[in-house]
């Protein structure tokens with residue numbers, strides 16, 4: 001049993017802290033946000049993540065998982081300190097390091113014995129060294145030692161607990177073999193394979209992994225755009241490509257591009273790190289540009305289908321950046337809906353979970369509904385932005401009866417081809433070819 005303080009109870013701190021408690025450690029999840037900590041103490045979980053509330057309840061009841069807004073006390077009472085604070089995108093695109101620096105200072109001030117400081121936040125190369133310096137500069141007891149480890153997090157929102165419990169690998173970077181071994185042992189109950197390396201390489205692995213996944217997405221989106229022009233079907237193309245084990249089928253789902261709390265900011269941050277190092281990462285900059293352009297396709301396709309959006313009633317299904325989360329960070333809906341409102345459309349929105357997080361971020365003219373059916377009533381077109389299971393399996397026959405015009409813009413290529421064929425929608429996708437159109441070069445069809 002290790003005594004661990006996890007500093008920062010955002011997505012990563014809360015999920016990884018809870019998973020470390022689940023395997024028998026004593027965890028104090030701490031945060032400067034007292035409102036968040038107080039709600040966690042009352043059993044109210046501030047984020048939506050399947051299975052998280054149940055796991056938190058179980059581990060708090062067992063006394064293994066505690067919450068505190070006294071960060072200093074949590075540091076003093078622990079042997080391993082995980083830094084899991086945010087590193088958001090700054091105005092200039094680089095990672096904003098102010099929270100990591102604040103925490104490092106706090107650790108220095110409360111270093112009352114040997115501790116291993118582990119960085120879980122996604123940070124530029126060199127942060128481990130920076131953290132070491134800040135702690136040293138603020139040490140109350142200069143003879144007390146500590147080691148710094150980089151252990152980046154690879155969980156995905158929506159499947160975070162399973163990702164944490166069944167990691168493909170734990171990346172552990174440190175200059176201290178003793179500290180690296182301690183963190184490797186911490187992961188043993190998960191059965192995780194360990195990849196041990198130096199501090200700087202561990203920090204780079206996280207950015208490189210996210211940038212590579214983002215590249216796969218932008219690549220398949222570019223292929224989808226070509227498919228539309230030449231009459232191929234991107235779904236079949238990505239399936240066929242993915243069967244090559246050197247390529248793999250994951251992250252080849254074409255659509256309106258990536259959003260979320262990580263890919264947008266981490267691609268920008270890596271491009272910035274590259275610039276600073278004197279290397280112009282043109283490839284990554286093209287990935288970012290392709291992603292920005294991809295979400296513009298929605299309104300282009302809408303105009304193509306219904307002409308002007310002015311005065312039209314448009315249903316938007318799905319607001320979160322992906323299913324199974326209420327996270328709205330860099331969600332495509334945040335740029336597409338304001339554009340629709342600007343074009344004069346009356347927007348009716350549905351999301352099974354994310355409405356409350358979305359409302360403050362969207363124009364006040366947007367109307368929200370509790371069911372897909374209510375949302376679709378009298379609409380001139382329906383746009384799918386998130387592939388929630390209830391949206392993917394919506395009753396298209398009912399939808400057809402409720403809507404004024406049966407126009408469907410599927411930004412996630414998620415509606416089964418057969419359903420579209422059966423129900424006579426004017427269907428626009430991102431590079432899919434309707435099943436009954438052979439070799440026509442068309443990407444839209446009226447059945």
Ligand SMILES: NC(=O)c1ccc[n+]([C@@H]2O[C@H](COP(=O)([O-])OP(=O)(O)OC[C@H]3O[C@@H](n4cnc5c(N)ncnc54)[C@H](O)[C@@H]3O)[C@@H](O)[C@H]2O)c1
Nearest residue numbers: 008009010011012031032033085086087099102121122153
């Ligand atoms: N969200 C993800 O899915 C994910 C996955 C892998 C890695 N990451 C990385 O992990 C880090 C955390 O991401 P997140 O989404 O959990 O962040 P978040 O922004 O949701 O939460 C960060 C938390 O840190 C707290 N905090 C800020 N300064 C603090 C301080 N001085 N002391 C104590 N608490 C403080 C904030 O109040 C907030 O609750 C980021 O670097 C991110 O890139 C995120």
Ligand SMILES: O=c1ccn([C@@H]2O[C@H](COP(=O)(O)OP(=O)(O)O[C@H]3O[C@H](CO)[C@@H](O)[C@H](O)[C@H]3O)[C@@H](O)[C@H]2O)c(=O)[nH]1
Nearest residue numbers: 153154155156157217251252253257258259260262321322
């Ligand atoms: O084939 C695909 C796969 C994903 N996406 C989009 O890409 C974004 C990110 O999806 P996903 O990676 O599933 O979610 P995140 O929770 O953002 O997780 C990513 O970002 C985290 C934070 O760094 C990392 O820990 C994870 O490993 C990494 O997958 C979402 O908008 C998805 O819709 C696609 O468009 N096509």
